[in-house]
Amino acid sequence: MRLIAAMSGGVDSAVAAARAVDAGHDVTGVHLALSRNPKSYRSGARGCCSIEDAGDARRAADVIGIPFFVWDMSDEFADEVVDDFIAEYTAGRTPNPCLRCNEKIKFAAVLERAVALGFDGVVTGHYARLVTSEGTAGEVVELHRAVDHGKDQSYVLGVLTQDQLARSVFPLGDDPKTLVREEAARRGLQVANKPDSHDICFIADGDNAGWLADKLGPRPGPIVDETGAEVGAHDGAYAFTIGQRKGLRLGVPAADGKPRFVLDIEPVSGTVTVGPREHLAIDAIEGIKPLWCDEPPVGPLACTVQLRAHGDEHRATVTVDGDVVRVELADPATGIAPGQACVIYEGTRVVGSATIARTSRSVAA
Template identity: 60%
Template sequence: MRVLAAMSGGVDSAVAAARAVAAGHEVVGVHLALSAKPGTLRTGARGCCTVEDSRDARRAADLLGIPFYVWDFAERFTEEVIDTFVGEYAAGRTPNPCLTCNEKIKFEALLDKAIALGFDAVCTGHYARLELVDGVPELRRSRDADKDQSYVLASLTAEQLRHSMFPLGDSLKSEVREEAGRRDLAVAEKPDSHDICFIPDGDTRSFLEDRLGRSPGKLVDAESGAVLGEHAGVHGFTVGQRKGLGIDAPAPDGRPRYVLSLEPVSGTVAVGSAEHLAVTEVDARRPIWPGRPLDGPTECVVQVRAHGGLADAVAEADDDGIRVQLRQPLRGVAPGQAIVLYRPEERGDLVLGSGLISATR
């Protein structure tokens, strides 16, 4: 097959490309320039898409003996990922930009261009297992539970998955680093990037305030309606947040307060005790099914965050989306987050589908 290897400049994508070469595929490497003003140097383990990352990707491609290109996707990344991220927070929702990037950039913009150029598949360093069974894609959790990325890949359509390769799905991260060392890849010990790549300092509130400005509103007690303080904008909060609320007076019962809900129109941020965060029902819109849609009520395990937030559940789909009844309450479930449905199986949890959370009860 002709395979386009997306090479971020990290160890995972470099080893994934190496495995594609070793499997006998005709591989071409490509680095996506996602920032109009990339930083000259990487700051520790934060951020990505720097000049250094591009150079690391090129060095890996040269060592593997494959052609290498840099494609400028900065404008589309800004529109599809950054602007969407800002808009979702302004609307009082909590988006996952990595999920949006996978969906809109790596497996829509990149894959569309790859197919147009005659490639059969896009290869990435994601940790997830993928196989075709009678032509139907089956996406499963990776062998390395700590690195599993099936959650942020669950928004991919069946057609996108048919043209995807995840060579690292059956490997542990330690094994990937060891292999990189054996292959003399310079990125073998390079730190992983983390947090949000376009907010390398990790200060999401300041990033949003720079773009949305200040929209003062009230912090209110969800039970009594008492005004507890003011804030600079609902975009500075997310459901389940405890720190940085700006409330000076302790609660009457002495227990900490958490953000329970956001109302962007009125600018109201409602806070309350932890038990009021418990959610037992979730509605999700825009369902995506890698295989077949649900056929009636289905026992499953759901995940509402990239790392954690799991519960047994019963899910059912209709024309309006997905309704999920949780068997164990979850906290900090916010509109805008993705909910991914898994079927636990002996060969690894199978992704049944996903949706974007629209309401909770």
């Protein structure tokens, strides 16, 4: 196959490209320029989207022996990821920009351009596995968790459709990260020991609240307890997320002296409600904007769901009603915010995902 290798400048995408070449594919490396102003993004060898990464990706392509290009996708990234991030926080929700980037940029815009140029698909360094099986309508490409659960990235790929999965190649899903780094060193790739990235690439210093304040300006409002009594004030509700404990700067301590957590964010009035940890517990979720890796479930599905990028799996029953996904959790989960993704699993297989719109709370005894 003719493949585009999406090369971030990190070790994973470099080894994935090299393995695709070893497998006999005709591979062309591509690095995505995502910032309209590169100085506004973080610098340093952070493993994704930094200023130095294009050079690291180019050097890796030279070692592998493949053609290399830089694609400017800064407009698409600003429209689909950065602007969406701002809009979601403004609406009192907590988005996942990396998941959005996978959906709209790496596996939509890139794949669309690749196919238009005559390529068959895209190879990336994501830790996930693809398994081909027989479905009711023919061959189905299933998305599964990686063997290394500590590096598994199937959660942020749960937005991919069957058409996108059929044109995707994930060569790293069967190996732990340690072996990938060792292989990179053997291949002479300078990125073998480059650190992974954990921050949002377009927020250079990692200060989400400060970045949002600069974009949105002060929007003061009250912090109240569950009775409605004002216990503090803030300069912008966008600086908070459900489950947050630190940085609340409450002027009135809780009667029992225990820490308080953000329970709710009301974006219109700017009211942030805080309360005890046990009041964060939820046992039901309503999801919207579902995306299915194949066909949606028919009837109640006994499954597990993952509610954060590096969170635990929760036993659940999922029911789909058109564009609404209802999730009943067998055991309560805490700190779950609207805007996050609920990714549905059947064993290790990803069924699909939905954006969390509402949650129902269970107060622990």
